[in-house]
Amino acid sequence: MIQRLCIIGVGLIGGSLARALRQAGACEEIVGAGRDPAHLQQAVDLGVIDRYETDIAAAVKDADMVFVSVPVGAMAAVFSALKDSLSDSAVLTDGGSAKGSVIAAAEQAFGQVPAQFVPGHPIAGIERSGVAASIPDLYRDRRVILTPLPRTDGGAIARVRAMWEATGATVTEMDPVHHDEVLAATSHLPHVLAFALVESLARLHDKREIFEYAAGGFRDFTRIASSDPDMWRDICLANADAILAMIERFSTDLQVLADAVRDHDSDKLQEIFTAAKQARDGFANTHLAESE
Amino acid sequence: MIQRLCIIGVGLIGGSLARALRQAGACEEIVGAGRDPAHLQQAVDLGVIDRYETDIAAAVKDADMVFVSVPVGAMAAVFSALKDSLSDSAVLTDGGSAKGSVIAAAEQAFGQVPAQFVPGHPIAGIERSGVAASIPDLYRDRRVILTPLPRTDGGAIARVRAMWEATGATVTEMDPVHHDEVLAATSHLPHVLAFALVESLARLHDKREIFEYAAGGFRDFTRIASSDPDMWRDICLANADAILAMIERFSTDLQVLADAVRDHDSDKLQEIFTAAKQARDGFANTHLAESE
Numbered sequence: 001m002i003q004r005l006c007i008i009g010v011g012l013i014g015g016s017l018a019r020a021l022r023q024a025g026a027c028e029e030i031v032g033a034g035r036d037p038a039h040l041q042q043a044v045d046l047g048v049i050d051r052y053e054t055d056i057a058a059a060v061k062d063a064d065m066v067f068v069s070v071p072v073g074a075m076a077a078v079f080s081a082l083k084d085s086l087s088d089s090a091v092l093t094d095g096g097s098a099k100g101s102v103i104a105a106a107e108q109a110f111g112q113v114p115a116q117f118v119p120g121h122p123i124a125g126i127e128r129s130g131v132a133a134s135i136p137d138l139y140r141d142r143r144v145i146l147t148p149l150p151r152t153d154g155g156a157i158a159r160v161r162a163m164w165e166a167t168g169a170t171v172t173e174m175d176p177v178h179h180d181e182v183l184a185a186t187s188h189l190p191h192v193l194a195f196a197l198v199e200s201l202a203r204l205h206d207k208r209e210i211f212e213y214a215a216g217g218f219r220d221f222t223r224i225a226s227s228d229p230d231m232w233r234d235i236c237l238a239n240a241d242a243i244l245a246m247i248e249r250f251s252t253d254l255q256v257l258a259d260a261v262r263d264h265d266s267d268k269l270q271e272i273f274t275a276a277k278q279a280r281d282g283f284a285n286t287h288l289a290e291s292e
Numbered sequence: 293m294i295q296r297l298c299i300i301g302v303g304l305i306g307g308s309l310a311r312a313l314r315q316a317g318a319c320e321e322i323v324g325a326g327r328d329p330a331h332l333q334q335a336v337d338l339g340v341i342d343r344y345e346t347d348i349a350a351a352v353k354d355a356d357m358v359f360v361s362v363p364v365g366a367m368a369a370v371f372s373a374l375k376d377s378l379s380d381s382a383v384l385t386d387g388g389s390a391k392g393s394v395i396a397a398a399e400q401a402f403g404q405v406p407a408q409f410v411p412g413h414p415i416a417g418i419e420r421s422g423v424a425a426s427i428p429d430l431y432r433d434r435r436v437i438l439t440p441l442p443r444t445d446g447g448a449i450a451r452v453r454a455m456w457e458a459t460g461a462t463v464t465e466m467d468p469v470h471h472d473e474v475l476a477a478t479s480h481l482p483h484v485l486a487f488a489l490v491e492s493l494a495r496l497h498d499k500r501e502i503f504e505y506a507a508g509g510f511r512d513f514t515r516i517a518s519s520d521p522d523m524w525r526d527i528c529l530a531n532a533d534a535i536l537a538m539i540e541r542f543s544t545d546l547q548v549l550a551d552a553v554r555d556h557d558s559d560k561l562q563e564i565f566t567a568a569k570q571a572r573d574g575f576a577n578t579h580l581a582e583s584e
Contacts, residue, residue, distance in 0.1 A: 123507045143505060185493055186506040190513040192549060193485055195568040200545040201477055202571035211575045213435060214478040215415045217516040221482040224509040225572040229565035236553050236561050247550045251543060253492040257484060258539045261528050269528050273521035276487040279494035280517040283503045 002027040002163065006063035008056060008078055009070035010034055010043045013095045013122065015134030017067060018048045020167035023136040033059035043131045056081040063087070065163065069095040073234035075102050079109030091156045092117045093163075097183060097231075099147040099176035101238035115153040118160040119176060120146045121183070122169065129228045140168030147176040184242035189250060191232055192243065194225040294319040294455065298355035300348060300370055301362035302326055302335045305387045305414065307426030309359060310340045312459035315428040325351035335423045348373040355379070357455065361387040365526035367394050371401030383448045384409045385455075389475060389523075391439040391468035393530035407445040410452040411468060413437045413475070414461065421520045432460035439468040476534035481542060483524055484535065486517040 005021065007014040010032040021027040032040050032049035033056050040052035053059035060066050060082045068078050075096060086092060092114065096102040099119045106113045124142040144164040148157050161171045174182070201210055236243055260268035297313065299306040302324040313319040324332050324341035325348050332344035345351035352358050352374045360370050367388060378384060384406065388394040391411045398405045416434040436456040440449050453463045466474070493502055528535055552560035 123505060142507070145505070182498070182502055182505050185496060185502050186510050190489065190510055192553075193489065193546070194513060195565050196546045196549050197482065197485065197542060197568075198572045198575075199564050199568040200542050202567060204477060206474070207571070210474055210477050211571075213415060213437070213474050214575065215434070217519075218478050218482055219576075220512040220515050221486060222572050222575075223512050225568045226576065227509075227565075227569070229562055229569050232565050233558060233561040237556055237558060240553050240556065244550060244553055247546065247553070250489060250492050251546060251550075254485070254488045254539065254543060257488050258536060258543075261484075261532050261536055261539070264529055264532065266525060266529060269525040270521055272491050273487050273519075273524050275494060276489075276491040276517045277519070277521050279499070279503075280490050280514050283490075283506065283514075284511075284518065 002065045004029045004063045006031045006060050006066045008033045008068045010131050012129050012133050014069040015048045015131040016138035019136035024166040026166035057085040060085050066092045071231050071234040072096040072238040076105035091159050093120045093160045097235050098239035099179045116156050118156050142169050144169045144171045146173045147179050180239050180242045184246045188243045189246040191224050198222050198225040294357045296321045296355045298323045298352050298358045300325045300360045302423050304421050304425050306361040307340045307423040308430035311428035316458040318458035349377040352377050356382050358384045363523050363526040364388040364530040368397035383451050385412045385452045389527050390531035391471045408448050410448050411439045434461050436461045436463045438465045439471050472531050472534045476538045480535045481538040483516050490514050490517040
């Protein structure tokens with residue numbers, strides 16, 4: 001049971017965590033923190049948080065669990081603002097989509113990464129954002145990856161794990177570097193491709209007509225291009241190396257496909273498309289049966 | 293009212309047309325044609341067609357409307373097989389996703405493109421295929437593009453238009469070259485990117501883990517990679533020039549984005565992502581309000 005949870009950044013991710021823990025009866029009091037009082041008041045009005053502070057140091061005082069869910073580019077400033085007020089017995093965790101940069105931000109703010117900090121990442125993004133979109137079931141049957149360091153306190157890890165399990169999520173642990181590579185492949189690259197495609201098409205002179213004739217496949221394929229630009233700018237900056245490596249790999253593979261189109265290489269096209277369909281069908285069958 | 297409709301290639305597209313016209317009472321008799329008797333018998337058993345022929349010349353005899361929905365690479369062979377049996381008063385149309393190549397196939401088979409041939413393309417693909425997946429509502433509120441030539445008979449165009457309108461579709465006309473460019477942008481490029489991404493990820497050594505941590509965004513983004521490989525191989529060969537041009541354009545734009553990631557160019561990333569989100573949100577608001 002968490003006595004006082006402080007959520008810094010009460011948007012979709014933080015708000016949904018609050019709603020889930022409340023519904024599970026896993027939390028006594030929830031204090032929100034952020035820069036915008038109107039936004040925080042909305043979270044109070046929606047029943048997502050009990051009260052709020054716009055001063056981060058005041059917000060974390062006496063909290064036994066602090067969850068930071070701000071864009072990864074803002075983590076360093078938040079850690080600096082809270083470090084002198086964080087109780088020694090409190091657990092600090094976050095929801096950033098790139099772990100290497102968040103760990104570096106913690107090291108920068110605290111001098112060394114504190115043992116009470118458990119880097120984490122709930123994999124439940126949807127393209128909506130904001131506290132009004134938060135729901136208690138966002139994490140149900142989703143995955144949360146924790147990326148503790150060797151020096152991270154085992155008790156702190158257990159408490160963060162218990163918090164996420166109370167939301168209905170499945171919690172696993174992973175090395176932070178490996179996390180960033182896996183997410184670059186499964187999440188960051190697809191988002192980059194979707195943004196790049198839509199932006200590219202939007203500059204075509206007949207874009208009105210282009211979008212008019214787009215069908216369901218296009219709609220699904222480009223849905224993630226409606227994601228929050230600020231958040232994704234930060235992720236691209238925070239996980240730049242792994243994302244660049246994936247873009248380069250993809251670009252090379254796309255050129256192989258383009259060469260096959262140019263050469264009218266029927267066998268090669270068939271081979272690529274068949275391998276892709278098999279992998280996608282296998283993915284759908286093993287992991288997504290319930291939601292396809 | 294169509295007296296006898298002959299559908300060559302009774303899969304998702306042809307089967308759904310049959311079901312829609314039957315439901316609308318717009319067709320007396322439906323004859324299926326194809327190579328596989330077991331498959332055609334299934335279509336009879338499902339009530340999609342009344343009877344079938346495996347000989348194309350026999351199938352089109354006395355039909356007043358002939359709809360060819362085979363992969364675009366098989367169009368030339370089908371046109372050759374039917375040309376001597378097609379009634380002078382019959383209308384011939386097709387459902388190919390690339391019109392230039394289908395028109396070239398008709399010219400090759402007939403000597404010149406017959407005035408009774410109305411090239412068409414129903415934009416209603418879903419990633420499933422086969423007659424068992426066919427539904428009467430596949431074309432409801434969808435678009436069908438006709439790409440007649442100057443020599444195409446006006447009465448033939450009107451009859452094809454009436455057929456598609458009976459399914460609930462909205463019919464528009466377009467120049468074939470322009471159709472192929474628009475579809476390369478909105479459909480063929482996204483499919484190519486989805487196939488390329490999934491195939492690329494499936495070759496990563498830790499692909500099991502990659503797919504395990506993929507979330508909803510990945511699921512939506514890659515759904516079209518489950519499309520029929522044969523069909524998409526044919527489309528890439530049939531619309532190679534327009535698709536290549538779109539791949540090259542996209543690759544250049546992706547490199548601009550990669551450069552921004554490499555240079556930590558926050559403003560450029562923000563600009564690209566914001567433009568993409570605006571275009572995608574606009575697209576969703578104007579065209580997809582009912583299904584998002």
